[in-house]
Amino acid sequence: MPITRFPDPRSASPEGVVAVGGDLHPDSLMLAYRNGIFPWPVGDYPLVWFSPEIRGVLQLANLHVPQRLARLRRNTRLRLGFDGDFDGVIRACARVHSSRDEAGTWILPTIIDAYCELHRAGHAHSVEAWDGDRLVGGLYGVDVDGAFAAESMFYTEPGASKLALLHLLDHLSSRGLEWIDIQVMTPHMERFGATPLPRDSFLELLAATRARGLRLFR
Numbered sequence: 001m002p003i004t005r006f007p008d009p010r011s012a013s014p015e016g017v018v019a020v021g022g023d024l025h026p027d028s029l030m031l032a033y034r035n036g037i038f039p040w041p042v043g044d045y046p047l048v049w050f051s052p053e054i055r056g057v058l059q060l061a062n063l064h065v066p067q068r069l070a071r072l073r074r075n076t077r078l079r080l081g082f083d084g085d086f087d088g089v090i091r092a093c094a095r096v097h098s099s100r101d102e103a104g105t106w107i108l109p110t111i112i113d114a115y116c117e118l119h120r121a122g123h124a125h126s127v128e129a130w131d132g133d134r135l136v137g138g139l140y141g142v143d144v145d146g147a148f149a150a151e152s153m154f155y156t157e158p159g160a161s162k163l164a165l166l167h168l169l170d171h172l173s174s175r176g177l178e179w180i181d182i183q184v185m186t187p188h189m190e191r192f193g194a195t196p197l198p199r200d201s202f203l204e205l206l207a208a209t210r211a212r213g214l215r216l217f218r
Helices: 026-034 067-075 086-100 109-120 160-174 187-191 199-212
Strands: 017-020 048-050 054-059 079-082 124-131 134-144 147-155 179-183 195-198
Touching (some): 054 199, 086 109, 086 134, 086 147, 109 134, 124 160, 147 160, 147 199
Antiparallel strands (some): 054 195
16 A cells, blocks of 8 residues: 655654655655655665755756866767666666665665656656667656656766756756755765755745646656
8 A cells, every 4th residue: 555644754853764664656655755755775674764854956047067068068979868768777877876885775676666667657757868779877856746856867978967967957947947856965966056955945845846737748
C-alpha cells in the first residue's frame, strides 16, 4: 500500500529526517515530493525520508554560465534531448556515485526500479547528452506538479552533464518555471548560482509554484 501521510516536514529532526520506513510506490514518492520530502537510503537502515533545514535552490534568473562552458555550448557536437534513455541515465548516475563514495551510492537497485516506474508514470524525466549513439552525460529529476526536483547527474565526456543541465534549464524557463530544487547545496551547483533557502521558505515557494499548474513536459 502506498504511503498516505507524512509528518509535517517542519517537524524534521536536526538532521532533516522526517520519517523512516515505508515504500517507494509512485504515489508514495509523489506525496513526498509534494510535501518537500525526498527519500535518501542510508546504509542498512530502513528507508529514510528527508527535508533538510536548509534547501539548495537554483533561481534561473541567477544562473551563472562560465565563459568556458558558454564556448563549449556554442561549439558542441553533442546532441541533447529528453527522456531518450531514463534507465541508462539513472544507472550511469548510480555507477558514478558508487565509484566515488567508499560507502557506495544511495541510488540502489530499489531506487532505480522505483524511479523508472515513476518515469513510466510520467513524473520522472531524464536529460541526455549523446555523442552519436553513445550516452555521454545527463541528469534526472522529478516533475512535482510544475516544480522540478533535480536528483543526480553524470558524465563520461567533459562538460556533457553541464550541457544537459543548461538544456534542461532553458526548457524549464520556456515553460514558465523560475527555479529548480537541488535539495542539498554543493560547490558544483553553487558555481552555477544556486543558493541556500530555509525550509519554511522553500515549502512556501514549492506550494506557490505547484499552484501555478505549469506543464513542464506534457
